[in-house]
Amino acid sequence: MALKLVWLTTILCLIATSVCAMTLAEGIFEVDDEKPVDSTLVVEVGEEAPNFTLPSLSGEKISLRSFREKKNVVLSFVPAAWTRVCSDQWPGYNIVEDIFDEYDAVLLGITVDNIPTLYAWTKAMGELWFPVLSDFYPHGEVAKQYGVLRSNGVTERALFIIDKEGIIRYIDVHDINIRPPLEVLVEALKDIEDNG
Template sequence: MEATTMDRTATLKVGDTAPDFTLPDQSGNKVTLSSFRGKKNVVLVFHPLAFTSVCTVQMPGYSKEKQSFEGLDAQVLGLSVDSAPTHKAWAEHLGGIEYPLLADFWPHGEVAKKYGILRPEGYSERATFVIDKQGIIRHIEVHEIGKVPDRAKLIQILKTLR
């Protein structure tokens, strides 16, 4: 699905190797995408900004589905251009998030650029990338910015990777 508002510094498609990155999470731990290769599928969830209405509904939902994702050998990684301290405060405000919230803060939006979803306004599209255990992108979806994505659809996609 193409979105005309995207800053397309990269154009990724299903079947491409997911661009690697290392980013800090809300606890200050460094998380590297390639560290999951051979171990887990990854659901990379880009959300525009912490403390916004749709993101505040969307992101806790992945914690509610934690057992489903774990049962499918999948790790959820949330990602936005917010800083790690902002993610920490937001996770605490939400009552805890049970997966890493990654800070694509500096260089600003660098990972979102690699994935081709940095908006001209300086934040990412609301987008989901499903990456298999070999690091290959198996699903890409750019969602309407004001709508919560369907988690059940992600579960179905992950089931096809078994």
């Protein structure tokens, strides 16, 4: 009987995924406001960006160095999957691929969540055009290299722009409770493309 119920539920889920699949809004875990910034940067604008290689959702491992001489790179660290502000940041980036293209930039989304969690979370956002990387193990190693790992093990809400020479050109370690305005990032990208 129990097996039949499981089977029936599975079939119903397959037929009506919109009912059974968790939407992004339904899955949000509410957290109280946190200390705006809880780490100390160990890199600065003008320095060479620390290289890293991280697993992505697609299964491919992605190295920062692979974009050298080819693309500007925007690193978007967000604190945690399934939390409100984080879930309210990448879906916006997802509709502005043309702006990133205009400034010859790729976007790499990074969290300290593991791949299965990132898979479920980003699937609820829709199809993302940019790679999502997991800094899960060793935990937060890349975040530590940049100085954006908070004391509770999540990352800051931070944006870095690294130019085609591998140099850090822009850093915004934002208040973790607030989404960074898109226009500031776009202005910084424009400045790099216009002024080299």
